[in-house]
Amino acid sequence: MPDYKIRGTAPLRGSVLVQGAKNSVLPMLAACLLCSEKVQLSGVPQLSDVSNSLRIIEKLGCRVRRGVHTLEVDTQAVCYSTLTAEDCRKMRSSVLFLGPLLGRTGRAELYCPGGCVLGPRPIDLHIEALCKMGAEIEVTDERISAVCPDGLQGSEITLRYPSVGATENILMAACLAKGRTVLYNSAVEPEIGELIALLRAMGAFIEVGGGRVCIEGSERLHGCHRTVGADRIVAFTLMAAALVTDGEITLCNCPVQALQAPLRVLGDIGADISLCGEGLRIRRGTKIYPVNVSSAPYPGFPTDAGALLLTILSLASGRSRYEETVFSDRFAIAEQLRRLGADIEVKNNCAVINGVPQLCGGTVRATDLRAGAALIVAALGAQGESTVCGGEHILRGYEDIVGVFRSLGAEITEIN
Ligand code: UD1
Numbered sequence: 001m002p003d004y005k006i007r008g009t010a011p012l013r014g015s016v017l018v019q020g021a022k023n024s025v026l027p028m029l030a031a032c033l034l035c036s037e038k039v040q041l042s043g044v045p046q047l048s049d050v051s052n053s054l055r056i057i058e059k060l061g062c063r064v065r066r067g068v069h070t071l072e073v074d075t076q077a078v079c080y081s082t083l084t085a086e087d088c089r090k091m092r093s094s095v096l097f098l099g100p101l102l103g104r105t106g107r108a109e110l111y112c113p114g115g116c117v118l119g120p121r122p123i124d125l126h127i128e129a130l131c132k133m134g135a136e137i138e139v140t141d142e143r144i145s146a147v148c149p150d151g152l153q154g155s156e157i158t159l160r161y162p163s164v165g166a167t168e169n170i171l172m173a174a175c176l177a178k179g180r181t182v183l184y185n186s187a188v189e190p191e192i193g194e195l196i197a198l199l200r201a202m203g204a205f206i207e208v209g210g211g212r213v214c215i216e217g218s219e220r221l222h223g224c225h226r227t228v229g230a231d232r233i234v235a236f237t238l239m240a241a242a243l244v245t246d247g248e249i250t251l252c253n254c255p256v257q258a259l260q261a262p263l264r265v266l267g268d269i270g271a272d273i274s275l276c277g278e279g280l281r282i283r284r285g286t287k288i289y290p291v292n293v294s295s296a297p298y299p300g301f302p303t304d305a306g307a308l309l310l311t312i313l314s315l316a317s318g319r320s321r322y323e324e325t326v327f328s329d330r331f332a333i334a335e336q337l338r339r340l341g342a343d344i345e346v347k348n349n350c351a352v353i354n355g356v357p358q359l360c361g362g363t364v365r366a367t368d369l370r371a372g373a374a375l376i377v378a379a380l381g382a383q384g385e386s387t388v389c390g391g392e393h394i395l396r397g398y399e400d401i402v403g404v405f406r407s408l409g410a411e412i413t414e415i416n
Helices: 022-034 048-059 085-090 092-105 124-132 164-175 190-201 232-244 257-269 303-313 332-339 369-380 391-395 401-407
Strands: 003-007 013-017 038-042 063-066 070-074 107-111 136-139 143-147 156-158 180-184 205-209 212-216 224-227 248-252 272-275 279-283 292-294 319-323 343-347 350-354 363-365 385-389 411-415
Touching (some): 013 401, 022 038, 022 070, 022 092, 022 164, 022 190, 048 092, 085 092, 085 107, 092 107, 092 124, 092 143, 092 164, 124 136, 164 180, 164 190, 164 212, 190 224, 232 279, 257 272, 303 319, 303 350, 303 369, 332 343, 332 363, 332 369, 363 369
Parallel strands (some): 013 248, 038 224, 363 385
Antiparallel strands (some): 003 385, 038 070, 107 143, 136 143, 180 212, 343 350
């Protein structure tokens, strides 16, 4: 697995195309199981999480044809309903196969999902909702065994918390359930919108509005073609890199609408942001102003951008505060940033960041995907040489991060 060697402070300049979104494509791949025809996807990023999902899909009996950024998934021959422990532990999104498998085959055998360690990540909301739809599910410390001998039934479901994953599982299961499912307090992240667009293209009847999502179950769905939208967190990563290196980057196909809250925060920080013909251009203003920010479900500030924001604020001219409200243990990044000279104090779910004039090179370890990206960005803005270890986390969500940053003038190499 790679580590990265980075010599920092070269101002990053140039234009870059934002890759397709990991958090969109993973539920889309699970949704392919809902029909028994071919689903074609474009704009698919080359990520280890995508390869792992495809491995799962192939083991279930599907055929996959993969181009550079395209996929054709033929789910006609799905004949298994069991995922292996190893496949499930590689990523959180393995749990997204639960709803589609129940809908398609009437049963699902999974192991508890892995993924980034951000504190406890229960799946009670997924399980409760699917049980309400008629599934019988047994969950042990390790395994999830689900059956629905009479098929899934449409139901009225109110989520206690707008969980992204639970919303996705319910949406997919409801498409093949008998009757109407009405879902209240669902997540409204842009990636949910992308999943709904795919399901509609597959023939599903889904209405969104009035604070609820209504899904009219169908007997079968059909094949289709969709393009995966650009990744808002990767876009934010590139913007963070422009700011900490005092460079100027233009993001082509930037998902501006999906980035309203992060762009507001970057505006408060004093970033100079403008829309130009090609896309969104960003550079540092006169200085980085301190800010107070809390993460929240969409349309709030995304928890996945928290580690990157901490990195930017490490170089602010004053004291900032960042509160993490979605996951309980997302501040392992603080210890790593301190090794690069940042002044960050964490108390419970709050980080207080006293800006320093300069970060300095060091050896740090990615503890999860977004923390890994934040450390690469921090190292790009730090004086001297840094080594960022734990590249396996970064490969899960960033396609060719070395090539992308090099094309903008960064001194970064992959070492094994
Ligand atoms: C997804 C994203 C992840 C992002 C997160 C929040 C994918 C693969 N992952 O994760 O990158 O950080 O959304 O935007 O798309 N919860 C429960 N019970 C449940 C489910 C969730 O209590 O059954 C809680 C979680 O512990 C957490 C909160 O709800 O505190 C949000 O979790 P959720 O929205 O489900 O995130 P994920 O789908 O895991």
